Amino acid sequence: MSLNVERAELVEVDGRPGLRLVIDGAVAWVYEPKRSLLDLGCVVLVDDIAAPAGWDARLPPVQLPADAQTGRAALELEGVTQDALVVGLARSFWNLCNGHGRFAPRTIDVAAARARLPAP
Secondary structure, three states: OOOOEEEEEEEEEOOEEEEEEEEOOEEEEEOOOOHHHHHOOOEEOEOOOOOOOEOOOOOOOEEEOOEOOOOEOOEEEOOEEOOHHHHHHHHHHHHHHOOOOOOOOEEEOHHHHHHOOOOO
16 A cells, blocks of 8 residues: 655654654654564554554555564554555664664655655
8 A cells, every 4th residue: 555645754752753754644653663563664653652543544454474484474464554655764764763873853855755765
């Protein structure tokens, strides 16, 4: 499912870094993204950074097949997206929060981030 990301910002809320997205007019937050999910190409979206409620009703469940190499069972994840732009933005956010750059609140150029995506 491709999402229409209209705006992206790195923000600080009560001293916590967050990635605030506007997707089809609705606010979605990414905070404390899990590296293991990013490595699977997935990101959890929540409604509010202070009182997380998922985007479960807005997004279809993501089906991940079993992985015999790692022993991971098949998974069905809710409130998760595999949208390439959202995953890329979340990965950049994770990197900034984990010592691979400097986190600073700012607006992200969504068009430039989209242009950097690999061709499908």
